Amino acid sequence: MAYDVEILPPWRVPGRPTTDRCFVIADEGIQITRPVTFVDALEGGWYIDLVELEEAGPKRLVVHDLYAAIMSAARAGLVANAIGSGTPADRQRGWSASQECSGR
DSSP states (O other): OOEEEEEOOOOOOTTSSSSEEEEEEEEGGGGEEOOOOOOOGTTTTEEEEEEEEEETTTTTEEEHHHHHHHHHHHHTTTTHTTTTTSSSSHTTTHHHEEEEEOOO
């Protein structure tokens, strides 16, 4: 599955596109992106996220970024509890970044 995500204004690079294309490999629980915001030595590189998918209706998925979940928990001093993040209870605690997308 692939979807586009808008790059928020603070992270945009002048003269570059304002969206990134994300590719989800559901069976492996990963998402890969070749960010247009990468410059210099990182330009052309790929970024890999650990993700969990949640069905949100017909042809609709929510992609939960598990790394963001662990980092959010670390800032709150809850790292030990975040290792199993991505569960509905964890998302209610605000430990997961997510992106809703339509299947293609």
